[in-house]
Amino acid sequence: xxxxxxxxxxxxxxxxxxxxxxxxxxxxxxxxxxxxxxxxxxxxxxxxxxxxxxxxxxxxxxxxxxxxxxxxxxxxxxxxxxxxxxxxxxxxxxxxxxxxxxxxxxxxxxxxxxxxxxxxxxxxxxxxxxxxxxxxxxxxxxxxxxxxxxxxxxxxxxxxxxxxxxxxxxxxxxxxxxxxxxxxxxxxxxxxxxxxxxxxxxxxxxxxxxxxxxxxxxxxxxxxxxxxxxxxxxxxxxxxxxxxxxxxxxxxxxxxxxxxxxxxxxxxxxxxxxxxxxxxxxxxxxxxxxxxxxxxxxxxxxxxxxxxxxxxxxxxxxxxxxxxxxxxxxxxxxxxxxxxxxxxxxxxxxxxxxxxxxxxxxxxxxxxxxxxxxxxxxxxxxxxxxxxxxxxxxxxxxxxxxxxxxxxxxxxxxxxxxxxxxxxxxxxxxxxxxxxxxxxxxxxxxxxxxxxxxxxxxxxxxxxxxxxxxxxxxxxxxxxxxxxxxxxxxxxxxxxxxxxxxxxxxxxxxxxxxxxxxxxxxxxxxxxxxxxxxxxxxxxxxxxxxxxxxxxxxxxxxxxxxxxxxxxxxxxxxxxxxxxxxxxxxxxxxxxxxxxxxxxxxxxxxxxxxxxxxxxxxxxxxxxxxxxxxxxxxxxxxxxxxxxxxxxxxxxxxxxxxxxxxxxxxxxxxxxxxxxxxxxxxxxxxxxxxxxxxxxxxxxxxxxxxxxxxxxxxxxxxxxxxxxxxxxxxxxxxxxxxxxxxxxxxxxxxxxxxxxxxxxxxxxxxxxxxxxxxxxxxxxxxxxxxxxxxxxxxxxxxxxxxxxxxxxxxx
Numbered sequence: 001x002x003x004x005x006x007x008x009x010x011x012x013x014x015x016x017x018x019x020x021x022x023x024x025x026x027x028x029x030x031x032x033x034x035x036x037x038x039x040x041x042x043x044x045x046x047x048x049x050x051x052x053x054x055x056x057x058x059x060x061x062x063x064x065x066x067x068x069x070x071x072x073x074x075x076x077x078x079x080x081x082x083x084x085x086x087x088x089x090x091x092x093x094x095x096x097x098x099x100x101x102x103x104x105x106x107x108x109x110x111x112x113x114x115x116x117x118x119x120x121x122x123x124x125x126x127x128x129x130x131x132x133x134x135x136x137x138x139x140x141x142x143x144x145x146x147x148x149x150x151x152x153x154x155x156x157x158x159x160x161x162x163x164x165x166x167x168x169x170x171x172x173x174x175x176x177x178x179x180x181x182x183x184x185x186x187x188x189x190x191x192x193x194x195x196x197x198x199x200x201x202x203x204x205x206x207x208x209x210x211x212x213x214x215x216x217x218x219x220x221x222x223x224x225x226x227x228x229x230x231x232x233x234x235x236x237x238x239x240x241x242x243x244x245x246x247x248x249x250x251x252x253x254x255x256x257x258x259x260x261x262x263x264x265x266x267x268x269x270x271x272x273x274x275x276x277x278x279x280x281x282x283x284x285x286x287x288x289x290x291x292x293x294x295x296x297x298x299x300x301x302x303x304x305x306x307x308x309x310x311x312x313x314x315x316x317x318x319x320x321x322x323x324x325x326x327x328x329x330x331x332x333x334x335x336x337x338x339x340x341x342x343x344x345x346x347x348x349x350x351x352x353x354x355x356x357x358x359x360x361x362x363x364x365x366x367x368x369x370x371x372x373x374x375x376x377x378x379x380x381x382x383x384x385x386x387x388x389x390x391x392x393x394x395x396x397x398x399x400x401x402x403x404x405x406x407x408x409x410x411x412x413x414x415x416x417x418x419x420x421x422x423x424x425x426x427x428x429x430x431x432x433x434x435x436x437x438x439x440x441x442x443x444x445x446x447x448x449x450x451x452x453x454x455x456x457x458x459x460x461x462x463x464x465x466x467x468x469x470x471x472x473x474x475x476x477x478x479x480x481x482x483x484x485x486x487x488x489x490x491x492x493x494x495x496x497x498x499x500x501x502x503x504x505x506x507x508x509x510x511x512x513x514x515x516x517x518x519x520x521x522x523x524x525x526x527x528x529x530x531x532x533x534x535x536x537x538x539x540x541x542x543x544x545x546x547x548x549x550x551x552x553x554x555x556x557x558x559x560x561x562x563x564x565x566x567x568x569x570x571x572x573x574x575x576x577x578x579x580x581x582x583x584x585x586x587x588x589x590x591x592x593x594x595x596x597x598x599x600x601x602x603x604x605x606x607x608x609x610x611x612x613x614x615x616x617x618x619x620x621x622x623x624x625x626x627x628x629x630x631x632x633x634x635x636x637x638x639x640x641x642x643x644x645x646x647x648x649x650x651x652x653x654x655x656x657x658x659x660x661x662x663x664x665x666x667x668x669x670x671x672x673x674x675x676x677x678x679x680x681x682x683x684x685x686x687x688x689x690x691x692x693x694x695x696x697x698x699x700x701x702x703x704x705x706x707x708x709x710x711x712x713x714x715x716x717x718x719x720x721x722x723x724x725x726x727x728x729x730x731x732x733x734x735x736x737x738x739x740x741x742x743x744x745x746x747x748x749x750x751x752x753x754x755x756x757x758x759x760x761x762x763x764x765x766x767x768x769x770x771x772x773x774x775x776x777x778x779x780x781x782x783x784x785x786x787x788x789x790x791x792x793x794x795x796x797x798x799x800x801x802x803x804x805x806x807x808x809x810x811x
Contacts, residue, residue, distance in 0.1 A: 033152035034773050035080035038803040041149065044810040045141040046072055050294070053801035057289075058770035058778030061796040064294035071135045071308040073807060075142025075167070078288065082305045082772040084156040085284060086143065087164050088705060089306050093117050093174040098363045100160050101706055106361060106378060107394075113359040114382050114389050115181075120409045121173035127412040132420045136169035139308035143167040154773055156707070175306035176415055176440075180408040182279060183441035187330040187404060189522045194472055196636045208616070208636075208644060209471075209521070217529045219444060219456055219503065219510045220493045256323035257555070257730060257749075258444065259532050262501040263452035265540055267547035270756045271448035274551045275312055275321030276749040278732050283702040283719055284772040284779070287751045289764055291796050299423050300762060300794050302751050309419050312753065314762060317426040318449040319755040323505045327442040327462045328469070328520045329408075331483070333387050333476035335401040345401065346477040347386055354383040354390070354401075387476060402473065405483060407461040408440035415439045418459065428455055428496060435459040436489035444505040450758045456503045458492040458510060462519055471521050487517050501540070504532045506730075525641045527561040527728035534561075548761050551754045554730060556789035562642035562728035563604055564592040569649060570607075573670045580674055582689060594726045594733075596695030603692065605726065606677035609737060612637045612645060614673040615657075615666070642728065684742050695722035697742040698735055702768055702783065719768065719780045721787045723748075752791070763791040 037054050048065035050073045055061065060077045064070045078086060091097050095112035097105035125133065144166050157163060193209060200208065256277040263269040279286060290310065291300035301313010312321045336346040344351045359380050365372040383390040385403045392402035408415075414437040421434030431447055435457055442460030447453070463483040468474060474481040493510045495503055507524035535554050539546050567587060575581040583603050590600035616637040649657070649666055657666040685691045701708075704717035723745050725733030735743040753764045765786050771778040785792075793799075 031775055033150070033154050033158075034776050035771065037080075037805050040806040040808060042810055043072070043076060043142070043145045043149070043807040045145050046807055046809040048809060050807045052077055052805045052807065053796070054770075054803045054805075055796070055799060056802050057781065057792050058776075058802075059289045059291075059792075059794065060770070061291045061801065062293065067131075067295040067297045068134060068138045070292045070294035070297055071138035072142035072145075074290065074292065074303070074308040075139040075144075076146045076807065077142075077290070078139075078303075078305055079143040079146035079167075081770055081776075081778075082284060082288065083147065083164060084154050085305050085772050086167065087157070087162075089175050089178065090165075090167075090171045093121075093171070093178050095359070095361065098361055100162055100364060102364045102366055103375065106363060109361050110378075110380055110394050111391075113361065113380065114391055114394050115177075115404075115406075116382065116384075116389055116409065117174045117177040118170065120177060120411070120413065121170045123411040124173050124413040124416070125170060127414050128417050129420075132417050133169065135308055135420060136172050136416070139172065140167045140169050155775075159707075159713075172307050173413075173416060175304070176413075177408050179304065180415075180440035183324040183443075186326070186328050186520070186522050187332055187406075190330075190332050190470070190472055192636050192639065208640060217504065217508055217526055217533055219505045219508065219529075220495045220512070220515075257506045257528060257532065257732070258321040258323045258446045259502060259504045259506075259536070260321075260446045260448050260454040260456075261536065261546045261551075262454050262497070265501045265536075265546050267545040268760075269452070270758075270760045271452050271454050272546065272548060272551055272760075273319050273321050273446060273448045273755045274555060274753070275323075275446070275755075276555055276752040277312070277323070278748055279750045280747045281700060281702055281745065281750065281767060283704040283708070283717060283768055284770075285750055285766050285768040287766055288770065289751075289766055289794060291794060296424060300796070301755075302753065302764070302766075307416075307419070309423055311419060314755050314757060315423060315425070316758060318431060318447060319757045320422060320425075320431065320445060320447050321753065321755070322443040322445045322459075324507055325442040325444050325458055325460060325510065326507050326520050326523050327458075327460065328471075328518070328522065329440060329442055329460070329462060330404060330406045331387075331463070331465075331470040331481075332391075332473040333385075333403045333405060333481075334473055335385050335387075335390065335403055336475070336477035337401055345385055348477075348479040348482075352386065354385060356384075357382050385476065387482075403476065405463075406440075407442075407463065407486075410439065410461070413439045427451075428453055431455075432457055432489075432494070444510065446503060446505060448755075448757050453497055454501075454503060455494070455496040456505065457494040458519075461486045462492075462517070464517065469518050469521060491517065493519075502536050502546075504529050504536070506532060525562065525643050525728060527642075528730055528732065531557060531559060531561050531730055548754055548756065548763065552763065552789070552791060555749070555752050555754070557730040558594045558724050558726075559730075560592045560594050560601075560726050560728050562646075563590075563594075563601075563726070566604075566608070566642060566646055567592060569646065570604075570670070573667060573674070575674075576671050579678055580671070583674065583678055586689065594694060594724045594729050596693060596722055596724045598694045598724075599689055599692040601694035601724070601726075602681055602697050603677065603689075605694070605698075605735075605743065606680050607674050608642065608645065609638070610673035610676040610680075611669060612640055614669040614676075615645070615648060616640065680737075694724055698723055698725075698733070698745060699741065699743070700733070700745040700748065700787070701741075702780075704774075716774050719783050721783055723787060752786075753794075754791070762794040764794050765791045 047069055050064035050069050052073060053061045062070050062073045064073055095109040098109050147164055258275040260273045263271045266272050287302045288305050290303050299310040299313055299315045301310040304311050338344040338351060344353050359382055361378040363375040365374050383393060387403045387405040388409055389404055390401045391404045418435055418438035425431040425434050435445055438459040439461045442462060445457050445459050447455040464485045466480060466482050466484050468481040506528035508526045508529035509523045575584050586600040586603055594601045681692050684697050700721045700723040702719040707713040707717040723733055725731040727734045733745045733748045735745045738744050751766045755762050766782045767786050768783055769778040769781045773779060
């Protein structure tokens with residue numbers, strides 16, 4: 001060939017063969033970087049022998065001679081399966097993403113440096129008990145021992161040219177702060193209310209933020225803004241939106257479902273707990289299924305990567321789950337800087353000096369880094385007042401400093417102590433005693449035990465204010481709306497063995513009007529809680545026991561009670577042309593189920609999206625346009641709930657439909673928005689409405705950071721799934737519209753569990769897989785079963801392990 005086809009020979013020899021050899025070598029290297037899950041190895045730092053037995057789904061069952069070695073083995077297992085995730089999470093909390101991803105991550109890094117999560121985490125360490133500290137130290141030692149034993153690193157490290165740093169116990173405490181930020185970003189609602197207040201009069205503002213429906217379920221059965229530059233608030237909202245989009249942190253009504261049923265109502269007489277936390281969906285999941293046994297520890301459930309504990313699960317005596325409480329634990333304060341000395345500010349009649357520190361942010365050169373000059377580090381000054389960091393500095397607004405007060409930044413945070421002690425709790429009293437240490441995030445914690453008790457308790461630090469409710473940014477100088485303390489743990493909402501035999505928590509309002517303390521204005525709409533209560537009450541009314549299988553079916557329920565309420569109102573609109581009438585015919589036959597095959601679900605969702613803009617847009621635009629930030633007013637309209645939309649269309653005052661001409665003008669809004677919705681669906685799926693099934697336009701994307709944004713790597717790292725559901729269904733799905741992709745689900749259930757205490761059943765499903773390695777068979781093996789509503793058994797005694805790795809201490 002060299003003589004007969006010289007050009008082909010040269011191409012094969014000099015181009016194709018080297019490329020194939022490089023590809024084969026790269027594949028071999030990446031394959032060798034997968035976790036070694038069987039055999040035996042020495043783990044320096046381990047005190048006694050431990051085993052990591054993995055089942056057919058890759059879930060690890062840890063057995064060790066002591067609790068300390070269980071936590072060591074937990075760190076070892078997390079580092080085996082989720083090393084890149086550990087590194088990424090630490091860099092998010094540290095504000096060091098720019099060192100890896102370049103200038104596009106600078107704004108996020110500035111935000112996290114300004115918050116000072118690591119300074120807060122450092123102050124939390126001495127507040128922890130010695131056993132809690134030892135568990136974190138053992139976990140860090142396990143991570144570092146596994147990294148030291150590796151011969152090859154996961155693909156992300158190689159492709160990005162970095163190595164993992166040693167893990168420290170403080171890294172775990174800092175990640176709790178990010179978890180709290182994920183569930184507690186209610187300062188964005190303050191900003192939205194502030195922005196809306198610039199555009200609306202008081203009646204319209206009250207209608208838009210009118211409060212929680214008086215007849216909606218509660219978890220516990222009943223027994224003045226400052227003048228602030230609009231660009232400051234808009235800039236802070238920009239930061240939060242970028243965190244949701246790029247770092248997948250936070251989001252509207254991020255929360256969860258959880259409910260417990262007493263043994264007197266359940267099949268077999270054992271209490272049952274169901275739990276499915278709703279967070280941003282990502283690849284891999286934030287959660288990692290595990291069972292742990294050693295010393296006094298005997299737990300199983302879902303751990304958060306970065307922490308050595310079961311966060312939601314069971315031990316030998318009790319089981320527990322949780323949802324976001326939606327409590328208002330963040331307040332923005334407008335600081336009064338001295339006009340003659342900008343380094344000082346007024347606080348309760350006295351001048352004080354801003355605390356300052358300098359942060360240096362290193363930035364990776366643009367790709368390809370070898371062909372670009374290194375970028376100079378960015379130096380930022382972080383200021384803080386008595387209330388907290390000056391977050392307005394993030395958006396370069398220095399004339400009106402705005403500070404953030406947030407419970408997670410308080411010194412001496414003992415949240416980890418709470419998680420730690422819950423794992424050892426044996427009854428209701430020890431469970432509540434453990435949760436008394438909890439600070440942030442505020443959680444609704446549900447409970448069952450072997451004695452057939454069920455319970456609920458609110459956990460976390462909720463501020464008491466001298467005045468006001470923190471719903472709008474407040475002036476700081478006078479101290480009139482300062483925090484004066486927190487709701488005592490003993491006074492937190494709680495319920496134990498209620499007469500009806502079940503407790504429901506779905507981010508709905510927790511207490512009735514008789515509760516003496518303010519908790520929040522930002523409850524999730526009640527549709528999910530209403531549907532859960534409806535299904536449980538119907539089962540009881542039929543005289544049938546609530547079984548584990550019934551609970552599994554409930555978690556996949558797709559009935560949209562919000563749509564069910566809207567449909568009669570929409571039926572009054574008759575349509576302006578044949579296309580609209582065909583669309584309305586689909587809705588007339590619809591039972592409000594947000595299933596994959598429903599065309600009506602697509603029509604309804606698109607219609608409601610455009611109706612919000614058509615109805616509210618006219619009043620929200622044009623009043624606040626001096627700053628050129630109309631997009632933020634659009635966000636206010638887009639975030640209004642279906643309940644608010646319904647009330648606005650049916651309200652007797654005619655506020656949004658303009659009085660006497662209200663009916664006609666609302667009809668105009670209905671017609672215009674339906675036309676836009678049909679145009680949208682037609683562009684996505686063509687003119688045949690039979691092709692408009694919800695599963696064809698609504699897709700869950702499990703996004704990998706950062707390689708879902710790299711075209712050549714997206715197929716390897718990203719997973720997607722046709723999905724049903726809506727924000728108001730038990731199987732919750734919140735989607736944003738993207739022109740090229742349709743409705744992209746960005747958050748929902750990150751895992752599901754149904755648990756009975758003690759030796760009872762324990763079923764689970766994670767949203768992705770156990771491994772974070774894209775070449776692992778357990779990288780995405782749960783994505784399909786998760787979408788189909790399947791479950792696996794977490795009881796380690798039900799089947800022989802697929803693989804077992806034995807860890808031995810260094811001789």
